[in-house]
Structures are given as C-alpha cells and as structure tokens.
Amino acid sequence: MNVDFGMLYHSFGNIFTLNVMFLIVVGVTGGIVVGALPGLTATMGVALLIPLTFGRPPVASLSMLMGIYTGAMYGGAISAILIRTPGTPAAAATILEGYPMCKKGMAGSAMAMSLFSSFIGGIIGCAIMIFMSPLISGFALEFGPVEYFALAIFGLSVIISVSGRSLVKGMMVGFFGLLLSxxxxxxxxxxxxxxxxxxxxxxxxxxxxxxxxxxxxxxxIANIEKMLKTEKVKAKLNQYLPSWSEIKRSTGALIKGSLLGTVIGSIPGAGGDIAAFVAYAETKRSSKTPELFGTGMVEGVAATEAANNSCQGGAMIPLLSLGVPGDAVTAVLLGAFVIQGLQPGPLLYKDHMDLVYAIFAAMIVAQFVMQFVGMVGMRFFAKVILIENAILMPMILVLSMIGSYAMRGNVFDVGLTIVFGIIGFLMQKYDFPLSPILLALILGPMAESNLRRALVISGGHASILFSRPIAIVLMVLAVTFLVLSIFTHNKIEKRLAELAVKDDDMTLT
Amino acid sequence: MKFADVVSGMIGILIGVYIMIQCQSYPEDFVMKIGPAFFPEILAGGLIVFSVLLILLALLGKSIGDFQKLSVREKGTQRVLIAVVVMIVYCAVLKPVGFIIATIPFIMIFMFLLGNRNKLQYVWVPVAITLAVYLVFEKLLVLSLPGGLLSSFL
Amino acid sequence: MRKKIVFMVSLLAIFGLVTSVFGQKKPDFPRKSVTVICPWSAGGGTDVLLRALSKETEKFLGQSITVVNNTGGGGGIGHAAIMNANPDGYTVGMITFELNSLPPQGLIPFTYKDYDPLMRINADPPALTVKKDSPFNNVKDFIAYAKTHPSEIAIGNSGPGSVWHIAAGLMAQQTGVKVKYVPYDGAAPAVTSLVGGHIQAVSVSVAEVRAQVDAGNLKILGVMDNKRDPLYPNVPTFKEQGIDVTFYTWRGLALPKKVNPAIKAILSDAFKKAFDSQEFQAFAKKVGLNLAYQNDKDFAKFLETNAKDVEAVMKTLGLTKK
Structure with missing residues (x-):
C-alpha cells in the first residue's frame, strides 16, 4: 500500500473540528480514569461507551473510541506505579519497576516516564500501522495453532527474568499459575x-x-500487618517530562518496547500484557546492571509502557486490513464499526479510504491529547501517595473489590479477589514472586488450547509442531532466551553476593 | 534450614498430587489420546519436581532470600486475621445489604485497623469514599452495584 | 387509636384485593426502571443487540431500561440470574441458544422449562464456508470428498459444545461423514485461521464470515436455512443441495416464572413495538442479524423442539455427560 500523504493531511482537517476534538479529549480523559481504576479495563471502557455512539457519524464515534482506547492503555500505569494496583492487565509488568520507584520517592519520575513512553510507544505503533500494515497483516495470518503454541512457549521463557532471586520458587509459581489457568x-x-x-x-x-x-x-494486607506509617517522602511531584538523562538511558528500552509491542499486538489474540513482559525481560537481560532491576529502574517502566501502548497501533493493523481483531479491545471495536455499517477489512481500504485515514489521524491526535491530559492530570494523580495510609488502604480495598464485582456483576469474584489477596500476601511473605502467575495465566490457555488444536488438525501426530518455520524460529528464540536469562540470573546472584560482602565491610569499618 | 521453604514445598507437592488424582477420573478425548487430563498432569508433575527441589535445597541449607516468621501471637498477624474475616463478612453481606450500607462500616473498620485515631475523619471519610465510588460506577459508568436494602430508594 | 389502625389496614386490604381483582386488566406497570439481564459480556454481539432493542423499548415502556451483564459459566450464570429474579416484571432477561446446549453437558441444572418465554428475536443459520481457492464449490463436492477421505477435513467452530460445533456435527450426522472438529475461542479466531489456511472450513454464521467473503478471501458453500440469505442470494441452501438440515442459533427474551400475565402483556407489547421500530430494524440490517420474531407461544414450542434436536446431536458428538 502506498501511503497517500495528501489524504492523510486532509483527514487531519476532519479531526481538528471542535466537535471531534472535544470527543477525543473526553474519550482520552475517560479512558485514563477507566484505565486507572482497578477492574475496569480498556476493553470495558470501549464497550461501555459504544451505546453512546449510536446515531453519531462514524468519524466522531470512532475518534472518541480511539481516544478511550489510547487513554486506558496509559491509565493502567498510574495505579500500577502509585498504589501497586494494575489498572489494566497490560500494566501488571509496570509494577515491577514503577512501584519500587514510587517507594523510593521517585514517583514523579516514574509517572513522567510512563506517560512519555506511552506517548512514544503510541506514536511508533501508529507509524508502523500506517506504513507497514500489509506486510504485518500478512505475517499475522501465518499464525495458526502451531505458531500460537510456539508464541506461548516463547512468552513463558520470560519467566526466569521475573522470578526474583530463587529460580526454583519462580518455576514453582509458574507451574502453579499454569495449573490455575x-x-x-x-x-x-x-x-x-x-x-x-x-x-x-x-x-x-x-x-x-x-x-x-x-x-x-x-x-x-501487608500494610495492615506492618502498619506502615506513610513515610513523608519528599517526592518530586512536579515533574511532567522525564529528564534528558533518563530518556537517554531508556532509549533502547523505548525502541525495543515499541517494536515488540507493535508486532505482538498485531498477532490476533496476543496483546499488551505479553508484550510488556517480554519487553521488560529483554530490557533487563540487555542491561549493564540487571541486578538493580526490581529496585526501581526507569528503563523498566519505559519498556513496559512503550510496549503496551504501541500494541494499540499493532492491534489495529489486522482489524483494519483484515477485519480480524488484534486483541480484546479491537474485538469490541469491531462491533462498533459494524454498528456504524462499516465492515473492517480489505473492503474498508477500498471503499472507505477516507475513513481509514481519519482513524489514523484520530489515533495520532489521541496520543498527543493523552500526553497533554496526562501532564495536567499528573498533579492530581500523584497526590494519591500523599494520602495517609489509614485512608488510602481502605480506599484501594473498596475499589479493588468493587472493580472485581463490576466486571461480571458477581459477588463470587469479590470472594476470588480476597482468596488471591491472601495467597499473594503469603507468597510475598515467603519470597515467592507473583509475576510468573500472571504470565502463566495469560499464556497457559494459549499454550494448551493451541497445542491440542494443532494435534486435532494433524490427527494426533506431534510432527506438526516442527513443520512450520515461524514456529521453529519462535521455539529456538525461546530456548535461547531461557539460556541467556539463566546466565543473567547467575550474573545477578554473583554481583549481589559481591555487594553483600561490600556492605558487610562497610558495617565493620 | 529454612522451615518455611519445606512447608511451601510440601504444599506444592500436595497440590500436585491432588491434581494427579483428580485427573484420573477425567475422560479420554473423543478424537485422540490427549484429553483434558493431559496438560494438568504435566503441570502437576512440574510443580512436584520443583517443590521437591525446594525442599532439598532447604535441607541442604541453600535457601535464598529472607522472610519473617508468621506467628498468631504477633500483633501484626492478629490484625491480618481480623482484616481477612472482615473482608469475608463484607463479601457475604454485599449482595443482601447493598454496596452503600456495607461499605461505610467496612472502611471504618479498616481505618481503625490501620491505626487511624482521628475521630473527625471517621465521620466523613467512609461516607465520602463510598459515595464517590458509587457515583463513578453507577452514574458515570452505568455499571450497577448491589443495591441491597436501599435498592428501592436508589 | 388502635381501632383506627385496624380500620385503615382492613381498608387497605380491601382496596388491595379490589385492585388486584379488577385491576388485572391494567396494572400500574412499570413504575420504576426495568432491568434486563444479559448473560454475555458488554460489547459482544448479544449485548449490543440487547442494548439497541432496550433503547427503543424505553420509548414504549415510558421507563428507563438498565442492561446488566451477568456473565460467566458459558452463559449459565446470567441464565440462572434471570430464572432466579424476582417475578415482578421488573427483571427481564435475554436467553440464548446455550440454554439448550448447556443442560445436556451437565453444566447447568435447569432448562428452558424454568422460564416464561416472552419472544424470539433472531435466528441465525450457520453457513459452510471454505477458502476462496478451495477445490470445493458446493456442499455436495465437500461431502463427497469427506466421504472418501474420512477424518481428513478440519472444520473450525466457536468452542467445544458451542452452537457451531453442534451445527457441524449435525451436518456430519445427516450425511454420514467423518470430519475433525476444531474448537476455537469464539468464531472470529476460527475464521482467521481459515483465512490463513490452517483449517479447511468453518461452520459459523453468515454475519461472522461476511467481511472475509466480501473481501474475496472466503466463499460460502451453503446455508442451513430453509430460505437463501438475503445478502448472498446466489448461495443455495443445504436443502437445495439435497441435504435436508436446518439449524439456528437464536436469541430471545424471557421472564422468570410466575410473572403476572397482565404485566407480561405490557412488556411483550413494548418490546414488540421496539422490535418493529424503524430504528431497530435498520440496526439489525446493519449488523446482519436474521430477525425472526416469534410470540411467546410459538417461541415456547420452538424451544422444546430445539432442545430435543440439540441434545440428540450432542449425544453423537460425545458432548453429553455420560
């Protein structure tokens, strides 16, 4: 496809009207709030607002929905960093570095970086969507059961990087998570x-x-046990953009995160959550100081947020060019298109090119609006950590329970939240990492169902697993990554041991 | 020797064995040999292997990381137990009593557990949080929360 | 004082009795907003349809309608919530095909008999769809090949025990062929997999393959309806090709048992008017729904035969609880 720049330029004109801009701002702001609230995901935000688009013209409705999508992908990071609550599943990996940063008094810096990297990721995702759609959508179609199985295995190879200090415990938790799944x-x-x-x-x-x-x-629960008084950290909360040195440090993470996010996002059924974990693991592996990960590294936040926001552009590729949703949000968006009387897919490009470009333009504008609204909102969001613990904790608890309830309108899920709260508390107390469970819950069903689907298709012959080039590449990558991360793990252990010795020396002298 | 690691390992083994036993009763697939039991059995096997490893490492004194003891005699643990009970009660009464009536005392109890002793705050904080959450979910997002006793007024 | 109270109470009781006897004709309903339970998640096909219909119904009911998504359990949880709702008419529910496919699998302990059906809304037939460059050009070719090559063709569907799984099973049962059923997590991934050439056919609805058919990636061999699809008048039905099967996924509205018939009449009247409204009809056309209204009596009859058919096919597929 050749990009028609004239048309693209022209479609910005359609977006820069008072009405459409207003809807984008409302969408982005609403999206950020929905994303930040635990239990309310980008998918839900878009789904809830679809009825509002009944009877509105396509450009206006779709622009608003793109705004929510963009805002919600970023919004998850806010609660992940400030209160260790993943607002959306894709933000779960952001907790790994974001929350330690917040605890160290670097909340402002973490917030600024999460917004900035979301913006960069979003823009790169959009750019790839605009210029490389046909190439990538062809790639996405190559993904059959065998490839998905291999992708799940590749995703699971990240487990060691998020396992913390004990590999045995990480693996135990991983298997436990897979069993849950x-x-x-x-x-x-x-x-x-x-x-x-x-x-x-x-x-x-x-x-x-x-x-x-x-x-x-x-x-x-951990807070109740220790009854931590709010440490009045003199956190710098007036930072709107990451400092130049932080950006420089994170350049690699930003680029890797964005590319991984776009590619993984473009594969139907694989989304921001997987991309964020993979980007995090890769950033940690290639870092010069992997032992510091987990203590609040700004690159970690940059990688995960760039990855989950670039996913948006990625997920739109198969939706627009094939009519196949790239993730859960785009699946709901597909419904919104159909209600508008539009059928995404090759025909959309042929018959409604102007609309396709309007969506491109709306997505790009939404990224800028997100950066702007995010900067304005940061002041308010960051105030959260100044709230006294005895008020903040009950607030988080109520939001968590009600967020879980609202998802399916079922009290059972509130009970489930409590059960997993207790499990999570005990696991942390005994030094079991939590992230492998998430990875397993995301990838377990993908691995099992596709493995068995592949075997149904082949009539039970396992040879089908080694018959497809993309799958073989992914499995080789998985093994390579696994070996490399074991090396990194050993390196980390060695350095930590050296540090411990140094600390002992310090205390002695 | 890390006692906690041994216990966690035992729990892991128990879970694994339970799943193995459960899987015995699962039917074989209609089409092929690999049925619903295939995947869980492999996973249970993996869990058991690593649980045994964890116990062995602990017995050899090679456990990594540190953690605190959990004892019912400690004040912190008692607070946790109270918190868990309150959460379970909240979950049980949420539907019949309704969100607003259940949540206000729930927040009060947690404020107390977390050491808040500011009387004035007990008056307005729970009400403010409850109403804010209610308005955002019910009115802004049009997601219905349990009405309970108040459902005919809301 | 006491006498006064007794008097007032008895007066009220008499008044209540009188109104309940004479008021049967026209109860004061609805006095507050009505809730509609959707057993499927927000933003999905069922939810969007229900919200569109509810929006129109509000005009005729004179009260607002809230759609509540009670999801999970493969639709079982929402269906249970409808059945257990207070039978005062203020809770209506959408029931779907799964109400007939979950009981044979032993997944829910209740059936269509536990509801008071209100109306059927739509009935969409499955279509047998293959890749554009597939050697098959009609259902006959397809079946003939499947007969000589047993267990070779893989047909994708939207999940184990799902409506389209059963549809493929019904086709195989009627023609005596053996095929491989490949369940996906919903219809969309199955269609994508077909476009990518990982399976040979899908047995999902016309609406679900429409985008790829129009784009020239897929072609429909036949629809399991007794009339041709208005969107693809060139595609013959199964019956025309000598295979006498019809099959549908359906959605409808139902009440919990024991709702006052007069209230039921008001509700069914309002929903029917909304169903007939221009706005709703236009909506259905846009999303490609095969509207198939049935009143409560016909719908009840339909539910009975559908439940029997579904159970019979599921037995041959090995999906029923042993």
Missing amino acids: SMGLDPISGYPRFTFGFSELMEGPNFIPTLIGLFAVSEV
Whole structure:
C-alpha cells in the first residue's frame, strides 16, 4: 500500500473540528480514569461507551473510541506505579519497576516516564500501522495453532527474568499459575476441570479479580500487618517530562518496547500484557546492571509502557486490513464499526479510504491529547501517595473489590479477589514472586488450547509442531532466551553476593 | 534450614498430587489420546519436581532470600486475621445489604485497623469514599452495584 | 387509636384485593426502571443487540431500561440470574441458544422449562464456508470428498459444545461423514485461521464470515436455512443441495416464572413495538442479524423442539455427560 500523504493531511482537517476534538479529549480523559481504576479495563471502557455512539457519524464515534482506547492503555500505569494496583492487565509488568520507584520517592519520575513512553510507544505503533500494515497483516495470518503454541512457549521463557532471586520458587509459581489457568472448561473437549462445583469457575478464575487480589489486596494486607506509617517522602511531584538523562538511558528500552509491542499486538489474540513482559525481560537481560532491576529502574517502566501502548497501533493493523481483531479491545471495536455499517477489512481500504485515514489521524491526535491530559492530570494523580495510609488502604480495598464485582456483576469474584489477596500476601511473605502467575495465566490457555488444536488438525501426530518455520524460529528464540536469562540470573546472584560482602565491610569499618 | 521453604514445598507437592488424582477420573478425548487430563498432569508433575527441589535445597541449607516468621501471637498477624474475616463478612453481606450500607462500616473498620485515631475523619471519610465510588460506577459508568436494602430508594 | 389502625389496614386490604381483582386488566406497570439481564459480556454481539432493542423499548415502556451483564459459566450464570429474579416484571432477561446446549453437558441444572418465554428475536443459520481457492464449490463436492477421505477435513467452530460445533456435527450426522472438529475461542479466531489456511472450513454464521467473503478471501458453500440469505442470494441452501438440515442459533427474551400475565402483556407489547421500530430494524440490517420474531407461544414450542434436536446431536458428538 502506498501511503497517500495528501489524504492523510486532509483527514487531519476532519479531526481538528471542535466537535471531534472535544470527543477525543473526553474519550482520552475517560479512558485514563477507566484505565486507572482497578477492574475496569480498556476493553470495558470501549464497550461501555459504544451505546453512546449510536446515531453519531462514524468519524466522531470512532475518534472518541480511539481516544478511550489510547487513554486506558496509559491509565493502567498510574495505579500500577502509585498504589501497586494494575489498572489494566497490560500494566501488571509496570509494577515491577514503577512501584519500587514510587517507594523510593521517585514517583514523579516514574509517572513522567510512563506517560512519555506511552506517548512514544503510541506514536511508533501508529507509524508502523500506517506504513507497514500489509506486510504485518500478512505475517499475522501465518499464525495458526502451531505458531500460537510456539508464541506461548516463547512468552513463558520470560519467566526466569521475573522470578526474583530463587529460580526454583519462580518455576514453582509458574507451574502453579499454569495449573490455575487450566481450571474451568477444557478448551477442546469442554470438560469441566477443578471447578469445585462452582459454575463461576467454568471459565477458570476470572483474570481481573485474580490480578487485583494478587497485587493490590495483598499489598493492603501487608500494610495492615506492618502498619506502615506513610513515610513523608519528599517526592518530586512536579515533574511532567522525564529528564534528558533518563530518556537517554531508556532509549533502547523505548525502541525495543515499541517494536515488540507493535508486532505482538498485531498477532490476533496476543496483546499488551505479553508484550510488556517480554519487553521488560529483554530490557533487563540487555542491561549493564540487571541486578538493580526490581529496585526501581526507569528503563523498566519505559519498556513496559512503550510496549503496551504501541500494541494499540499493532492491534489495529489486522482489524483494519483484515477485519480480524488484534486483541480484546479491537474485538469490541469491531462491533462498533459494524454498528456504524462499516465492515473492517480489505473492503474498508477500498471503499472507505477516507475513513481509514481519519482513524489514523484520530489515533495520532489521541496520543498527543493523552500526553497533554496526562501532564495536567499528573498533579492530581500523584497526590494519591500523599494520602495517609489509614485512608488510602481502605480506599484501594473498596475499589479493588468493587472493580472485581463490576466486571461480571458477581459477588463470587469479590470472594476470588480476597482468596488471591491472601495467597499473594503469603507468597510475598515467603519470597515467592507473583509475576510468573500472571504470565502463566495469560499464556497457559494459549499454550494448551493451541497445542491440542494443532494435534486435532494433524490427527494426533506431534510432527506438526516442527513443520512450520515461524514456529521453529519462535521455539529456538525461546530456548535461547531461557539460556541467556539463566546466565543473567547467575550474573545477578554473583554481583549481589559481591555487594553483600561490600556492605558487610562497610558495617565493620 | 529454612522451615518455611519445606512447608511451601510440601504444599506444592500436595497440590500436585491432588491434581494427579483428580485427573484420573477425567475422560479420554473423543478424537485422540490427549484429553483434558493431559496438560494438568504435566503441570502437576512440574510443580512436584520443583517443590521437591525446594525442599532439598532447604535441607541442604541453600535457601535464598529472607522472610519473617508468621506467628498468631504477633500483633501484626492478629490484625491480618481480623482484616481477612472482615473482608469475608463484607463479601457475604454485599449482595443482601447493598454496596452503600456495607461499605461505610467496612472502611471504618479498616481505618481503625490501620491505626487511624482521628475521630473527625471517621465521620466523613467512609461516607465520602463510598459515595464517590458509587457515583463513578453507577452514574458515570452505568455499571450497577448491589443495591441491597436501599435498592428501592436508589 | 388502635381501632383506627385496624380500620385503615382492613381498608387497605380491601382496596388491595379490589385492585388486584379488577385491576388485572391494567396494572400500574412499570413504575420504576426495568432491568434486563444479559448473560454475555458488554460489547459482544448479544449485548449490543440487547442494548439497541432496550433503547427503543424505553420509548414504549415510558421507563428507563438498565442492561446488566451477568456473565460467566458459558452463559449459565446470567441464565440462572434471570430464572432466579424476582417475578415482578421488573427483571427481564435475554436467553440464548446455550440454554439448550448447556443442560445436556451437565453444566447447568435447569432448562428452558424454568422460564416464561416472552419472544424470539433472531435466528441465525450457520453457513459452510471454505477458502476462496478451495477445490470445493458446493456442499455436495465437500461431502463427497469427506466421504472418501474420512477424518481428513478440519472444520473450525466457536468452542467445544458451542452452537457451531453442534451445527457441524449435525451436518456430519445427516450425511454420514467423518470430519475433525476444531474448537476455537469464539468464531472470529476460527475464521482467521481459515483465512490463513490452517483449517479447511468453518461452520459459523453468515454475519461472522461476511467481511472475509466480501473481501474475496472466503466463499460460502451453503446455508442451513430453509430460505437463501438475503445478502448472498446466489448461495443455495443445504436443502437445495439435497441435504435436508436446518439449524439456528437464536436469541430471545424471557421472564422468570410466575410473572403476572397482565404485566407480561405490557412488556411483550413494548418490546414488540421496539422490535418493529424503524430504528431497530435498520440496526439489525446493519449488523446482519436474521430477525425472526416469534410470540411467546410459538417461541415456547420452538424451544422444546430445539432442545430435543440439540441434545440428540450432542449425544453423537460425545458432548453429553455420560
């Protein structure tokens, strides 16, 4: 496809009208709020606002929906950094460095970087979408069951990087998480597994309540145990943009995160959550100081946020050019298109090129609006950490419980949140990492269902797993990454040991 | 020797064994040998292997990381237990009593558990949080929260 | 004082009795907003349809309608919520095909019999769709090949025990062929997989393959309806090609049992008017819904036969609980 710059330029004209700009600003702001609230995801935000688009012209409605999508992808980072609550699943990886930064009194810097990297990721994602759609959508179609299985294995190879200090514990947690993911109806035969008679568990433990329980509720419980008084950190909260040196340090992370996010986002069924974890692991692996990861490294925030926001552009590629949604949000967006009487796919490019370009333009404008609204909002958001713990913690707890409830309108999920809150609290107390569970919950179903789907297609012959080039490449990458991360892990252990010796020397002298 | 690691390892083994036993009763797939039990069995195996490893490492004194003891006698642990009970009660009464009535005392109890002793705050903070959450979810996002006893007034 | 109270209470009781006897004709309904339970998640096909219909119904009911998504359990949780709702008419629910496919699998302990059906809204038939460059040009070719090459063709569907899985099973059962059923997590990934050439066919609805058919990536071999699809008048039905099967996924509205018939009449009247409204009809056309209204009696009959058919096919697929 040749990009028609004249048309692109022209479509900006359609966006820069008072009406459309207003809707984008409303969409982005609403999206940020929805994204920041635990339990309300980008998918839900878009779904909830679709009825508002009934009867509005396509450009205006789609612009607003793109605004929500953009805002919500960033919004998740706010609560991830400030209160260790992943607002959206894709922000779970942002907790790894963002929350330690906040605790160190660097909340302002983490917030500024998360916004900036979301912006950069968003722009790069859009650019790739505009210029390379046909190439990437062809690639996405190559993904059959075998490739998805390989992709899941590749994603799981990241597990060591997020395992913390004990690999054995990381692996245990990983297997535990995969077992959790196998709860519910078996994806191929429909047989109910480990549901303990609860029909609520037929689709397995619902992801959002699990996520909120493990991270947010467990942290509240830990606070109750230790009764931490708010350390009045003199945090710099008036930082709107990351400093030049921070950007320089994070350049690699930003680029890698954005590219990984766009490519993974473009594969239907794989989204920002996977991309963020992979980008994080790669940034950690290639860092000169991997031992400092987990203590608040700004590159980590840059990588994860760039990855999950660039996913947006990536996920739009198969939606627009193939009519196949790239992730859960675009699946809902597909519905919005259809309501407008538009059928995304090759025909959209042929018959409604102007609209395609208007969407491009709206997405780019939404990134700028996000950066702007985010900067204005940062002051207010950051005030959160100044709230006294005895008020903030109950607030987080109520939001967590109600966020879990609202997802499916079911009290069972509130109970699930509490159960996982307790599990998460105990795991942390005994030094078990939490992130492998998430990775497993995201990738477990993908691995199992596609492995078995592939075997159904091949009639039970395992040879099908090694018959496809993309799958072989992914599996080789997975093994390579696994070996490399074990090396990195050993390096980290060695350095930490050296540091410990130094510390002892210091205390002696 | 890290006692906690041994215990966690045991829990891991128990979970693994439980799943293995459960899987025995699962049917074989209609089309091929690999049925619903295939994947969980492999995973349970993996969990058991690493749990055993964890126990062995602990017995050899090679455990990594540090952690605190969990004892019911400690004040912190008692607070956690109270918190858990309150959360479970909240979950149980949420539907029949409704969001607003259940949440206000819930927040008060947690403020107390977290050591807030400012009387004035007990008056306005729970109400303010509850109403704010209610308005955002119910009115702004049009997601219905349990009405409970107040459902005929809202 | 006491006498006064007794008097007032008895007066009220008499008044209540009188109104309940004479008021049968026209109860004061609805006096507050009505809730509609959707067993599927917000933004999905069922939800969007329900919200569009509810929006129109508000005009005729004179009260607002809130759509509540009670999801999970493969639709079972929402269906249970409808069944267990207070039968005062203020809770209506959308019931879908899964109400007939979950019980045979032993996944829910109730059936269509536990509801008071209000109306059927749509019934969409599956279509047998293959890649554009596939050697098959009609259902006959396809079946003939499948007969000589048992267990070779892989047909994608939207999930184990899902409506389109059963549709493919019904086709195989009627023609005596053996195929491989490949369940996906919804219809969209199955269609994508077909476009990518990873499977040979899908048995999902016309609306779900429409985009790829129009784009020239896929072609429809036949629809399991007794009339041709208005969008693709050139595509013959299965019946025309000598295979006498019809099959539908359906959606409808239902009430919990024991709702006052007069209130039910008001509701069904309002929803029917909304169904007939220009706005709703235009909406349905846009999203490619095959509208198929049935009143409560016909819908009840339909539910009965559908439940039997579904269970029979599921048995042959090995999906029923042993």
